[in-house]
Amino acid sequence: xxxxxxxxxxxxxxxxxxxxxxxxxxxxxxxxxxxxxxxxxxxxxxxxxxxxxxxxxxxxxxxxxxxxxxxxxxxxxxxxxxxxxxxxxxxxxxxxxxxxxxxxxxxxxxxxxxxxxxxxxxxxxxxxxxxxxxxxxxxxxxxxxxxxxxxxxxxxxxxxxxxxxxxxxxxxxxxxxxxxxxxxxxxxxxxxxxxxxxxxxxxxxxxxxxxxxxxxxxxxxxxxxxxxxxxxxxxxxxxxxxxxxxxxxxxxxxxxxxxxxxxxxxxxxxxxxxxxxxxxxxxxxxxxxxxxxxxxxxxxxxxxxxxxxxxxxxxxxxxxxxxxxxxxxxxxxxxxxxxxxxxxxxxxxxxxxxxxxxxxxxxxxxxxxxxxxxxxxxxxxxxxxxxxxxxxxxxxxxxxxxxxx
Numbered sequence: 001x002x003x004x005x006x007x008x009x010x011x012x013x014x015x016x017x018x019x020x021x022x023x024x025x026x027x028x029x030x031x032x033x034x035x036x037x038x039x040x041x042x043x044x045x046x047x048x049x050x051x052x053x054x055x056x057x058x059x060x061x062x063x064x065x066x067x068x069x070x071x072x073x074x075x076x077x078x079x080x081x082x083x084x085x086x087x088x089x090x091x092x093x094x095x096x097x098x099x100x101x102x103x104x105x106x107x108x109x110x111x112x113x114x115x116x117x118x119x120x121x122x123x124x125x126x127x128x129x130x131x132x133x134x135x136x137x138x139x140x141x142x143x144x145x146x147x148x149x150x151x152x153x154x155x156x157x158x159x160x161x162x163x164x165x166x167x168x169x170x171x172x173x174x175x176x177x178x179x180x181x182x183x184x185x186x187x188x189x190x191x192x193x194x195x196x197x198x199x200x201x202x203x204x205x206x207x208x209x210x211x212x213x214x215x216x217x218x219x220x221x222x223x224x225x226x227x228x229x230x231x232x233x234x235x236x237x238x239x240x241x242x243x244x245x246x247x248x249x250x251x252x253x254x255x256x257x258x259x260x261x262x263x264x265x266x267x268x269x270x271x272x273x274x275x276x277x278x279x280x281x282x283x284x285x286x287x288x289x290x291x292x293x294x295x296x297x298x299x300x301x302x303x304x305x306x307x308x309x310x311x312x313x314x315x316x317x318x319x320x321x322x323x324x325x326x327x328x329x330x331x332x333x334x335x336x337x338x339x340x341x342x343x344x345x346x347x348x349x350x351x352x353x354x355x356x357x358x359x360x361x362x363x364x365x366x367x368x369x370x371x372x373x374x375x376x377x378x379x380x381x382x383x384x385x386x387x388x389x390x391x392x393x394x395x396x397x398x399x400x401x402x403x404x405x
């Protein structure tokens with residue numbers, strides 16, 4: 001489940017977005033983002049082991065911090081993952097349109113919105129993501145990515161494309177690249193939110209999170225080295241911005257048409273899985289917030305074992321973000337909001353009593369400071385928008401508390 005939540009939009013799209021801003025230094029950016037995510041992962045693992053309930057940092061904020069911060073975590077999670085879902089839908093549209101030759105005639109938002117509507121209706125009718133479906137999706141995705149690396153790495157990598165200056169690692173663009181790549185790792189939070197469904201959570205949640213982080217970072221590094229080495233970071237970034245299907249476009253540029261079709265299948269299944277997983281997960285968070293009164297009580301309704309109102313609300317939110325048709329904007333917004341969310345995760349972990357702590361506090365401190373720092377490395381317009389959304393959420397929380405909504 002962790003791999004299904006992480007290996008998707010991040011590897012098929014965000015590597016290209018990060019390369020477009022960080023250049024060849026995207027390779028160390030992936031490594032730094034992985035280390036920051038691993039520190040956050042240790043905080044999530046400790047919290048989930050000590051407090052194994054569904055809801056993630058939304059619940060931890062209420063238990064270990066303050067109600068306002070618990071609400072903030074839930075609100076930021078909704079915003080961050082809705083933006084990630086919109087990016088997945090836009091990425092799906094990019095790979096699909098490019099494969100059928102319509103990329104120059106149909107806006108990305110058209111197939112993205114259509115896909116969001118279909119997935120929302122299916123989930124609203126009671127469709128759930130089964131272990132079998134997850135296994136199929138993850139298998140198809142991993143096979144396509146391994147084949148991409150095996151096709152490109154041995155024959156097409158040019159060393160000069162991977163060269164970068166050490167001074168690049170202190171530039172604002174490099175830090176922005178780290179922030180954009182961090183989002184690609186945040187699916188491990190899905191493991192933590194399943195605390196009530198996992199046997200021996202104190203042992204198995206930390207193991208799963210660390211194992212998934214190692215596998216995913218290795219895979220991302222292999223894909224990034226192959227992609228940047230083959231066409232260069234500038235061209236990779238342009239491919240992502242113009243068509244949102246960079247891996248397929250690389251293979252087509254290298255006359256590897258059959259392999260391009262295989263990678264496209266892997267990308268489509270991965271982003272379908274990401275979108276389905278996020279609609280399911282987000283609707284349950286909205287349901288929990290509705291039950292607690294942090295969201296309108298309408299979202300607390302369950303009909304035939306399905307939170308239909310919450311699913312519809314999540315679908316509308318994702319569609320509104322996807323309407324922009326700008327994959328860079330949706331992913332950058334997701335970066336800011338998810339970094340705020342994990343800053344609160346680390347802050348919650350620092351409040352754990354000594355007997356519940358599995359890892360040194362230094363990891364949580366590093367994760368907290370890194371998340372706060374990286375959150376403000378995205379474009380100013382993005383973090384200003386994110387702060388505005390945060391303010392609106394807190395204003396709602398204050399008003400509903402005053403009125404007893």
